Amino acid sequence: MPHSDPPSPGYRYSFVDDYSEGAHPQLLQTLIETNKTQETGYGRDSLCTLARQRIQAHLGRDDVGVFFVPSGTSANAISIAACLRPHEAVVATSSAHIVTRETGAVEAGGHKIIQVAPQDGKLTPQTIRRALDDNWHFPHMAKPKLVYISNATEIGTIYTRQELVAIKRLCEEKKLILFLDGARIGTALTSHKNDMTMRDILELTDLFWIGGTKNGALLGEAVVVKDPELASEFEFYIKQHGSLLAKGRIMGAQFAELFNGELYYDLARKANACAQLLSQGIVKAGFTMDAATETNQTFAVLPLGLIGRLKEHFNFYVWENRDDQAVVRLLTTWATELGQVDKFVQMVHEWAVENSRSA
Amino acid sequence: MPHSDPPSPGYRYSFVDDYSEGAHPQLLQTLIETNKTQETGYGRDSLCTLARQRIQAHLGRDDVGVFFVPSGTSANAISIAACLRPHEAVVATSSAHIVTRETGAVEAGGHKIIQVAPQDGKLTPQTIRRALDDNWHFPHMAKPKLVYISNATEIGTIYTRQELVAIKRLCEEKKLILFLDGARIGTALTSHKNDMTMRDILELTDLFWIGGTKNGALLGEAVVVKDPELASEFEFYIKQHGSLLAKGRIMGAQFAELFNGELYYDLARKANACAQLLSQGIVKAGFTMDAATETNQTFAVLPLGLIGRLKEHFNFYVWENRDDQAVVRLLTTWATELGQVDKFVQMVHEWAVENSRSA
Amino acid sequence: MPHSDPPSPGYRYSFVDDYSEGAHPQLLQTLIETNKTQETGYGRDSLCTLARQRIQAHLGRDDVGVFFVPSGTSANAISIAACLRPHEAVVATSSAHIVTRETGAVEAGGHKIIQVAPQDGKLTPQTIRRALDDNWHFPHMAKPKLVYISNATEIGTIYTRQELVAIKRLCEEKKLILFLDGARIGTALTSHKNDMTMRDILELTDLFWIGGTKNGALLGEAVVVKDPELASEFEFYIKQHGSLLAKGRIMGAQFAELFNGELYYDLARKANACAQLLSQGIVKAGFTMDAATETNQTFAVLPLGLIGRLKEHFNFYVWENRDDQAVVRLLTTWATELGQVDKFVQMVHEWAVENSRSA
Amino acid sequence: MPHSDPPSPGYRYSFVDDYSEGAHPQLLQTLIETNKTQETGYGRDSLCTLARQRIQAHLGRDDVGVFFVPSGTSANAISIAACLRPHEAVVATSSAHIVTRETGAVEAGGHKIIQVAPQDGKLTPQTIRRALDDNWHFPHMAKPKLVYISNATEIGTIYTRQELVAIKRLCEEKKLILFLDGARIGTALTSHKNDMTMRDILELTDLFWIGGTKNGALLGEAVVVKDPELASEFEFYIKQHGSLLAKGRIMGAQFAELFNGELYYDLARKANACAQLLSQGIVKAGFTMDAATETNQTFAVLPLGLIGRLKEHFNFYVWENRDDQAVVRLLTTWATELGQVDKFVQMVHEWAVENSRSA
The missing domain is CATH 3.40.640.10 (Type I PLP-dependent aspartate aminotransferase-like (Major domain))
Incomplete structure (x- = not known):
């Protein structure tokens, strides 16, 4: 069961759900x-x-x-x-x-x-x-x-x-x-x-x-x-x-x-593609998925330290705590900004590099 | 209880209800x-x-x-x-x-x-x-x-x-x-x-x-x-x-x-004003109201002949049949076109004049 | 709608309902x-x-x-x-x-x-x-x-x-x-x-x-x-x-x-027969029924004075008040005591005689 | 989940439930x-x-x-x-x-x-x-x-x-x-x-x-x-x-x-006592309980062969199958006949003796 700080987007970019924006x-x-x-x-x-x-x-x-x-x-x-x-x-x-x-x-x-x-x-x-x-x-x-x-x-x-x-x-x-x-x-x-x-x-x-x-x-x-x-x-x-x-x-x-x-499918394809970018980027940085990323939901297992840093810029659900790690849920949609996906992946990558150095 | 032909506006201007148009x-x-x-x-x-x-x-x-x-x-x-x-x-x-x-x-x-x-x-x-x-x-x-x-x-x-x-x-x-x-x-x-x-x-x-x-x-x-x-x-x-x-x-x-x-009230005032125009026009032409016109609903008692003619140009509910008359319900809103109100009143007036002549 | 003193039988014989007794x-x-x-x-x-x-x-x-x-x-x-x-x-x-x-x-x-x-x-x-x-x-x-x-x-x-x-x-x-x-x-x-x-x-x-x-x-x-x-x-x-x-x-x-x-019907016949006795006795005494007595329910229109006296010995619903009269409801069943029916009818009769004298 | 032949007592004495008899x-x-x-x-x-x-x-x-x-x-x-x-x-x-x-x-x-x-x-x-x-x-x-x-x-x-x-x-x-x-x-x-x-x-x-x-x-x-x-x-x-x-x-x-x-408790005590007799008799014969017998329900693990023989004389639920054994549920009440409890225990005992000999 997810527990998280109340989703409060605004200054932080939101991957909380797939209904944050208005209409296409x-x-x-x-x-x-x-x-x-x-x-x-x-x-x-x-x-x-x-x-x-x-x-x-x-x-x-x-x-x-x-x-x-x-x-x-x-x-x-x-x-x-x-x-x-x-x-x-x-x-x-x-x-x-x-x-x-x-x-x-x-x-x-x-x-x-x-x-x-x-x-x-x-x-x-x-x-x-x-x-x-x-x-x-x-x-x-x-x-x-x-x-x-x-x-x-x-x-x-x-x-x-x-x-x-x-x-x-x-x-x-x-x-x-x-x-x-x-x-x-x-x-x-x-x-x-x-x-x-x-x-x-x-x-x-x-x-x-x-x-x-x-x-x-x-x-x-x-x-x-x-x-x-x-x-x-x-x-x-x-x-x-x-x-x-x-x-x-x-x-x-x-x-x-x-x-x-094809609009209905085009919008869904965009959502899925963003999830793939997130998922592949996270895996490439050395972290694992908690469920296969088959659609627009990405469930990643991340260290609490990394989650804390990501939370400074992004809003998303912490789905399940696991000792010093947690499963996070990231939702993408037709409206997801690719720049924000890139930024998210980059932050994950940087944290991985820093931590491997210090380890 | 109202019975009417199925409301099917389009070419006919509608006084059927107060939700025919989209948003203000x-x-x-x-x-x-x-x-x-x-x-x-x-x-x-x-x-x-x-x-x-x-x-x-x-x-x-x-x-x-x-x-x-x-x-x-x-x-x-x-x-x-x-x-x-x-x-x-x-x-x-x-x-x-x-x-x-x-x-x-x-x-x-x-x-x-x-x-x-x-x-x-x-x-x-x-x-x-x-x-x-x-x-x-x-x-x-x-x-x-x-x-x-x-x-x-x-x-x-x-x-x-x-x-x-x-x-x-x-x-x-x-x-x-x-x-x-x-x-x-x-x-x-x-x-x-x-x-x-x-x-x-x-x-x-x-x-x-x-x-x-x-x-x-x-x-x-x-x-x-x-x-x-x-x-x-x-x-x-x-x-x-x-x-x-x-x-x-x-x-x-x-x-x-x-x-x-004041927008909420301005819209309502417009709806009421249109109802007054309809109501007063109908009364002036010699017909009676079935209920006092206090808001945006007008219940008028009209002869079936007149109703038939009005139906050629307007859509509205026939609320209750009464021998050779019927009660009709006319709804007006913030979006009601004044020209259509005028036209309705005019048709009522013309029918009254014609009929008084022939009577 | 009936209103009555709360049905509280015991010393008073009850014509309140058809479920006062146990089983046959x-x-x-x-x-x-x-x-x-x-x-x-x-x-x-x-x-x-x-x-x-x-x-x-x-x-x-x-x-x-x-x-x-x-x-x-x-x-x-x-x-x-x-x-x-x-x-x-x-x-x-x-x-x-x-x-x-x-x-x-x-x-x-x-x-x-x-x-x-x-x-x-x-x-x-x-x-x-x-x-x-x-x-x-x-x-x-x-x-x-x-x-x-x-x-x-x-x-x-x-x-x-x-x-x-x-x-x-x-x-x-x-x-x-x-x-x-x-x-x-x-x-x-x-x-x-x-x-x-x-x-x-x-x-x-x-x-x-x-x-x-x-x-x-x-x-x-x-x-x-x-x-x-x-x-x-x-x-x-x-x-x-x-x-x-x-x-x-x-x-x-x-x-x-x-x-x-035939037990099911025998019991019902008894209930109906008692109702007929009550109904006919009341009518014979000069009072009217509020509904035809077709089964085991008797609805009689009685003067309030008579009702008051009957209430000393019997319990029943006062169904509807009508100025100085009221409709009373009397229920009879397979278990109704004929002696009580007789007594009820007799009291009605006596009251009628007394009142005709004094009138 | 219990599965059993439909409870059909009659010639067989029933331990199926605690509502087989009428009133005390x-x-x-x-x-x-x-x-x-x-x-x-x-x-x-x-x-x-x-x-x-x-x-x-x-x-x-x-x-x-x-x-x-x-x-x-x-x-x-x-x-x-x-x-x-x-x-x-x-x-x-x-x-x-x-x-x-x-x-x-x-x-x-x-x-x-x-x-x-x-x-x-x-x-x-x-x-x-x-x-x-x-x-x-x-x-x-x-x-x-x-x-x-x-x-x-x-x-x-x-x-x-x-x-x-x-x-x-x-x-x-x-x-x-x-x-x-x-x-x-x-x-x-x-x-x-x-x-x-x-x-x-x-x-x-x-x-x-x-x-x-x-x-x-x-x-x-x-x-x-x-x-x-x-x-x-x-x-x-x-x-x-x-x-x-x-x-x-x-x-x-x-x-x-x-x-x-104390009647309410006396009846319950009798039900519990019968369950203890059943439970202890079964354990004494070498079989195990699936749940502690604390009240009037006895859940015993018995071999299918024994269950078959018991079913000739008794009716009860087979609660859960387990290979060549099954859990059976036996209910006792204030009305349970002690002679039937004895007979049940005796049959369990005899079967155990027979089987240990043949083993």
């Missing part, structure tokens, strides 16, 4: 240009319609529901509430965002989360099976019904096609709904390790969402729902959760632009 | 100017801080909590969830927004709404008392604990100071929490009939919110919480409901600008 | 006789099995689910929770038990109740249609999905076959679930006005329950579920609500006995 | 004797009053609330719902009854359970502290607020006074509510290892409950609430959960008898 300029421009037209409320506007069409075209299917909600927590809470009966439970890793960062929103909606230990941040058919085996005593136990995964995961790792296929098969065998949290799906699908497209994600899940907030938008996530019956009533859930924005256009405009050509 | 230009400008700076997430940014300070200064108290949430439904659901124990109920008019337009969000949060008949859209001490009298059989009945009022109301009327004082006194006597939905508080406080300031609202309620979405912002409502203990945990509720936006700055920037000087 | 002796005898055998827990015991078989035989169908729960409130809350999605609402009269006597249990389960004015305590196709017409603005309104009726109703009236058929047809047309609260179904089906059997009830509803608590049992209601899919998971809901008793045998034993021959 | 004869006798008197409903009857008084006298305090509910799951769900705000969480062991046997009832009430690994089935200050340390990231994490413990635990172990004092101190330091599930509190307080009285339990917890179902009653648990404000509204929660039985007398009568003298 192209998205802002669309907002400006469409600001004055009158539009229908609650997501029935021309901008949401355009965004929906572009996402459907990108997915190669015009029969799936696409819904815009303001935050990742609302995307997860709404999707899970829409899929489950009161006695049905979610299976997720103990490091899942819904477990560790959503203030019990899933439980507030009435559902138990059955936690299993993550493998590289991921669920596997084996751990899901064990969760099913451990929750058999019906009707005295909540019934496992929905499998929640994140891609990229909370530690920046990604699922391969083979891994996702294996989970999907198990879900079909056991009649489980497979739901994918795509807060960072852009960085996952542009990872050097990735072998899937978003169409694969659509094919291999029951519903998933495309994160806007962490990839260039001011706010907004797009939930993609395959089941036509579920899709036909999905707006009820959104509205009941207070997530059906009157001026839905604000999300429509941004997603329309994100899926205008 | 000054708000958009602030968003543009602050877009690139790095900010802390989840409402701890400098823009939310500034907005909070300006609202507190406007209210004359720096010890009240001010929290930004994306929608009116979330403002209501979160506030009510934060105030009530599971067995406690809300008292509201049967025309209240939480009763008629929020998909049962209050009930989804576990709470019963005790409905009473509205008087000019409002609650009164008498109707609240009756609700208490009718809900006495404890513990077999949910316990009335929170009184929900809207100012302006759902039909555009407003509370006078005397009316609000009377309700507040009853609430104190009966230990009820008084909660005010201020989706349209701007138009209420700038109504020609108004005799209160926002400081009065603060003094005479336990918590209330200031609507942004319907008064110039792209999204956002500011919930003001007086009780320090409730305020100290209020963010938990916001987060759990999925309403703590990662880039809270988007709401902070807009509210900072709305409360930079 | 035959039920108690079965409990005693089966007390020592070892049984499987949680409703899988031989007594629940026997009760289930007898109820199924009585209903003429062995393919319906029969589930025992400890109280009427749990029967209603569980059934409604099992049937509805989060955004779906219940339609009921404003006098419905779920509205007036269950502490908001349905809302605590997340569902809105759309209330309509009762007609003789009942719903009609017309009032249901109006509720649908008033709740059309999707997705901004909760979706009406389940119709809740009570037979007998909360004021003791009953549905005729024709009335129930009409409601069922509307429900089928509108895809609504029809749920019948049978807390007093025994007195309904043995009413002199009744033209249905329990098989008709099964045929004309989607699920319903058979009240034990108010008809001879210490506790327990039997929920009958037709839909096989719903039935297959119904125990999850019961367990989650804390209503799956470890020693389910206590309910099984009692229902097995209640449905051993 | 004295309790049944009280029910019979009080069956015909008229009583006020919903727990305001003379029997509940007597039971309440006797429990209060036993606890040495007449100012605590005592409430009767039908099941352990309802006792837990109601108590937790009554204590917590929506964003507050429970800390419990992963083996806690609320985690493993209540179908997600706590989550259905909206609350997250933070699970920690049990130490001999118990929580410790260290594991609670770790749960707090791991759940610090407010408001993004649910706030730990209530600590749930069971005494005896789910594996039959008990808390010593020192252990409970240490937990209570931590709870006071951290402002946590301490709630004790006493489904088997009778066997805990009569354990040979016990050094507490029920008055100690009252002093060292914030609320707790006294199990009736597993210690001689047909149904019923008595929740003891110290906080006067919480107690004053506790019935609302009970009623809302459908657990306020109309004929509350059924629970009152039984608890009045259980706390008439």
